[in-house]
Amino acid sequence: MMSGGKREAKYGFLFASPWLLGFTIFMLYPLVASIYFSFCDYSVLKSPIYIGLDNYKALWGDEVFWIALKNTLMYSVIALPAGMATAIILAMLLNAKVKGMTVYRTIFFIPSLVPQVSLAVLWMFVLDGEHGILNPLLNKVLNIFHLSGPNWMTDPNWSKPALVLMSVWGVGNAMLIYLAGLQDVPTQLIEASELDGANGWQKTRHVTLPMISPVILFNGIMGIIGTLQVFTVPYIMFPNGQPVRSTYFYTEYLYDNAFRYHKMGYASAMGWIMFVMILGLTFVSVKMSEKHVHYQGS
Amino acid sequence: MDRSAFTLPILTVAVLGTVYFSEFLTSPDKPDGKVHVKYWEKWTAFEFDAMKKVVDSFNKSQDKIQVDILSVSGIEDKTLMAISGGVPPDVVGLYGPNVTQYADNHAVIPLDDMCKAAGITRDQYIEAYWDIGVIRGKVYALPSTPATTALHYNKEMFQEVGLDPEKPPTTIQELDEAAKKLTKKEANGHILRTGFLPSEPGWWNWAWGPFFGGKLYDDNGHITINSPENVKAYEWVQHFSKDYGGTALQTFKGGLGGFSSPQNAFMSNQCGMEIQGVWMYNFINMFKPTMKWAAAPFPSAGPGLENPTVVDMDVLCIPTGAKHPKEAFEFVKYVESQKGMELLCMGQKKITPLKNVSAGFIENHPNPFIKLFIKLAYSKNAVSTPKIGCWSQYNDEINNAFNAITLMQKTPQQALDEVKDRMQPIVDRYLEHLKARGEK
Numbered sequence: 001m002m003s004g005g006k007r008e009a010k011y012g013f014l015f016a017s018p019w020l021l022g023f024t025i026f027m028l029y030p031l032v033a034s035i036y037f038s039f040c041d042y043s044v045l046k047s048p049i050y051i052g053l054d055n056y057k058a059l060w061g062d063e064v065f066w067i068a069l070k071n072t073l074m075y076s077v078i079a080l081p082a083g084m085a086t087a088i089i090l091a092m093l094l095n096a097k098v099k100g101m102t103v104y105r106t107i108f109f110i111p112s113l114v115p116q117v118s119l120a121v122l123w124m125f126v127l128d129g130e131h132g133i134l135n136p137l138l139n140k141v142l143n144i145f146h147l148s149g150p151n152w153m154t155d156p157n158w159s160k161p162a163l164v165l166m167s168v169w170g171v172g173n174a175m176l177i178y179l180a181g182l183q184d185v186p187t188q189l190i191e192a193s194e195l196d197g198a199n200g201w202q203k204t205r206h207v208t209l210p211m212i213s214p215v216i217l218f219n220g221i222m223g224i225i226g227t228l229q230v231f232t233v234p235y236i237m238f239p240n241g242q243p244v245r246s247t248y249f250y251t252e253y254l255y256d257n258a259f260r261y262h263k264m265g266y267a268s269a270m271g272w273i274m275f276v277m278i279l280g281l282t283f284v285s286v287k288m289s290e291k292h293v294h295y296q297g298s
Numbered sequence: 299m300d301r302s303a304f305t306l307p308i309l310t311v312a313v314l315g316t317v318y319f320s321e322f323l324t325s326p327d328k329p330d331g332k333v334h335v336k337y338w339e340k341w342t343a344f345e346f347d348a349m350k351k352v353v354d355s356f357n358k359s360q361d362k363i364q365v366d367i368l369s370v371s372g373i374e375d376k377t378l379m380a381i382s383g384g385v386p387p388d389v390v391g392l393y394g395p396n397v398t399q400y401a402d403n404h405a406v407i408p409l410d411d412m413c414k415a416a417g418i419t420r421d422q423y424i425e426a427y428w429d430i431g432v433i434r435g436k437v438y439a440l441p442s443t444p445a446t447t448a449l450h451y452n453k454e455m456f457q458e459v460g461l462d463p464e465k466p467p468t469t470i471q472e473l474d475e476a477a478k479k480l481t482k483k484e485a486n487g488h489i490l491r492t493g494f495l496p497s498e499p500g501w502w503n504w505a506w507g508p509f510f511g512g513k514l515y516d517d518n519g520h521i522t523i524n525s526p527e528n529v530k531a532y533e534w535v536q537h538f539s540k541d542y543g544g545t546a547l548q549t550f551k552g553g554l555g556g557f558s559s560p561q562n563a564f565m566s567n568q569c570g571m572e573i574q575g576v577w578m579y580n581f582i583n584m585f586k587p588t589m590k591w592a593a594a595p596f597p598s599a600g601p602g603l604e605n606p607t608v609v610d611m612d613v614l615c616i617p618t619g620a621k622h623p624k625e626a627f628e629f630v631k632y633v634e635s636q637k638g639m640e641l642l643c644m645g646q647k648k649i650t651p652l653k654n655v656s657a658g659f660i661e662n663h664p665n666p667f668i669k670l671f672i673k674l675a676y677s678k679n680a681v682s683t684p685k686i687g688c689w690s691q692y693n694d695e696i697n698n699a700f701n702a703i704t705l706m707q708k709t710p711q712q713a714l715d716e717v718k719d720r721m722q723p724i725v726d727r728y729l730e731h732l733k734a735r736g737e738k
Contacts, residue, residue: 014306041731041734043403044378044379044382045378045381045382045400045403045404045405046403046404046735049731049734049735058727063720064720128552128553129548129549129552129553130549130550130552130553131553151545151548151549151552153552154548154549154551154552155545155548156705156707240694240697240698240701241698242697242698242701243701243705244698244701244702244705244707245698256690256691256694259374259375259378260374260690260691261688261690261691262378262399262403262687
């Protein structure tokens, strides 16, 4: 006779087995295999040949790898805070008690539902230096200073800022999570601070933000992962990372190596470097935030 | 009895039942006794329809083989995965410049024996096309639809600026002069239209060197992109940026519409002359049938460099691991026959790769310059991409250098030296790995 706990475990695993099977076959196996492939010369079409650390050594000396990494980090460093700040500010505004708020919330969430490909095409029309709709608006202000809007799409100095600008468009999901966090802030704390004479900024700084700090941390980590893996929009908007590889990101180079140059081993090595990087950054952010993140009930 | 004891059997039956029903609903038609050949092709729209006609005609011509054609987007990725997964189609339509990459990996099978048995030989084809499919002496691909490129020019714009529309430029100097006349700028440098841009449409940035007599690769495994001829070619490319002004040109380029649209630079009178392929007629006919245009050989960069053209083509290959290679080749043979090929190429409004051309093909061809495009295929200055397995990467590097040159970030010498420095170790490594796998 099986004990209750064991029986429960058996059924637990049984019911979870479709997912476990799927995970093992479609995630775990490729994951483990790609570690091995990263030490191989592997074109996908022929069986892999073990070459030790060759791929990693070659990556170290690969100029384009460094360009792609630099682009990705630069993009991440600007897009992540910009996106987070926008999402928090929007969430706070949408948390106000105003009539018709549900409509505003929907309006601000809708852009994040636009598929990435449509988003890229749409923004190509917006950012076009000659016929785009953004520059004429900008020019109204810039012309006062005898300046004019930049060539967002063709000037290497402006292509990354263009992508950052676009990334803000998709903050809807993060905004929604912040909004949920904000609604969880206990009103008695706010009221207590009001009684103590705190003004709006002080309430935000000392009550609201600390109370939603776990949400900020979560969105921050998801943001790190998301921005470091930016792919679809630049891939469509700026073929080959043009102009002059200023928008050539890590995942694009990885994709090119895997599927266009048939260097799956090299791409696997790149994938693992990215994995370790994200793991490291996540670990650092969790460690660094220990003192600043307040969990309710802890 | 515990009720939960029934849960698992009921769930199992439900799952199996669903699987059975979905299988039942999607079960294939009853066997028709024919061998089904799976054929993946990259084309869509009228280009696909043209091949579909050939497939239908083949299927009707006999009762043993049925070719099932499927239009596949991103054909390179999917073929790669299908071959490595052991479930490739029986025939696949790839791009000519990719053949080496697939042949090097033995992902497509050599067709020499089957060609011999079927009486398909090199002398039946325009050499430039046959040779694209030959890698290290073996035939891995046969032509499907070929193309050549020529200078397309806007006759009305020529007339407007006092150029003779019946006398297109024949040398690079004449091209430059005509381009200057056709260009319109505002006083502040803002470009309204250009006469010619080497970056339009920007599909053959690698070809400018060979047009100037340069080579991209020699047979000893050397990257030769920084040879004097190539440098000269890209200096010519850069002079357009210097003349127009880098920023003004960037703005102008940014505003050009997509190729397959009425906003196309050539059709919307934003570019007076353009290098384009035999297919351009189809698009003009679709988007601006009233346009007065003509095609001529691209101007020569010097004596001995007359009639330069890019020969490019789509090919048919049989992947390794195909279930029915013999039957697949029967279909390929049908496409390669004069009847099949002309049906296909007429449908796609391209030229035929075969030397024998039926009288009706030229007479009935809607492209008014079809004779020119066929003649260009025989040119001794017809250029095609070098046969190295890492061509896609090399091409990306050339495109990147081209971009830096047109943006005036680097001198041609500097940019091409960098391509050489970057690509040579990659090519060396590639060849080393090839050797390690037992290839010559």
